[in-house]
Amino acid sequence: MQESGLQQTISIVLADDHSLVRDGIRALLEEEPDLDVIGEVSNGLEALKMVENKSPDILIIDIRMPELGGIETVERLNKNPNVKTKCIILSMHDSEEYILKSVQAGASGYLLKDTGKTEFVKAIHMVQEGGKYFSGDISNVLVNNLFSPDKSVNGKTASREDKNNPFDLTNKELQVLELVLAGYTNKEISEKLQNSKRTIETHRFNLMKKMEVKNLIDLSKKAHKYKLV
CATH class of the missing domain: 1.10.10.10 (Winged helix-like DNA-binding domain superfamily/Winged helix DNA-binding domain)
Structure with a gap:
């Protein structure tokens, strides 16, 4: 976290293979005085290098990207004890499989791409403060998976044979x-x-x-x- 006067700034790196998506997210986040997008990348391998070089507070990353996907990238970062960057998955997919794999990889948050600005900014602040943030539908998937007696040990559903x-x-x-x-x-x-x-x-x-x-x-x-x- 960088400090500017009395205001602490949250540094962010964006990872998405669509430049228009990155442009939109950057424009949205930089309207907030305490959020600073310090870098953009288009795949997971670039994200690993960017995190290593710039040590951002938050990495906001898509799931499906060339070279290395978001879940695999998050998993690699969380296995490195020297990395303090927290990861938020931002995806168009709300499938149970992606959500559970993201959590298992160590993501601190999971948001859908149609999430509104207020919730997006709230999620960033909560994750930066050490919490977890999963939007409504995503939370339901996690709760159902944790408390359903029909879940197997590897996280896959066993509701049907x-x-x-x-x-x-x-x-x-x-x-x-x-x-x-x-x-x-x-x-x-x-x-x-x-x-x-x-x-x-x-x-x-x-x-x-x-x-x-x-x-x-x-x-x-x-x-x-x-x-x-």
């Missing part, structure tokens, strides 16, 4: 699958699950990719064959 879930679908993907096959549109599913339409589209893409199907008919056949619904 493994033999009936050979595609390793997350709970959220199973929910989306069930609603898709019930005939709901992405917009209707987003309203039911209280997620953005873009997030539902991502879940839908991921489950179809995992199940290796390209259309709704094949999705339905495979889901029923393996008794996923």
Whole structure:
């Protein structure tokens, strides 16, 4: 943390492979007098070097990037006892798998990219003060995972028999699958699950990719064959 007069400034590095996203985040954060973006990088390897060279207070990092992803980067930083930088994941993905892996890697916070400025700034301050910050939906995933009797020791869901879930679908993907096959549109599913339409589209893409199907008919056949619904 740098000191300017009587005001302490929180130094921040941004890691995202889209320059427009970084520009937007920088503009938003630098409206705050105590937040200072001291560097930007476009992948995890660059983030490791930047943290080593500049020792920022906070690293705000995306999950999916070239060279080295956000979760792997956070994990490497947290294994280094000389690194004091705290990490906040900023992602468009609210999948249970990403959230749990981020926490296990040592992230101090997890925010979605549609988070408002007030919550974003609040999260940065809370993490800087030594706390953890996970936005509403993310907190629910963590609470459900911690207290559900159906969780296995490796963090994966065991709410359905493994033999009936050979595609390793997350709970959220199973929910989306069930609603898709019930005939709901992405917009209707987003309203039911209280997620953005873009997030539902991502879940839908991921489950179809995992199940290796390209259309709704094949999705339905495979889901029923393996008794996923």
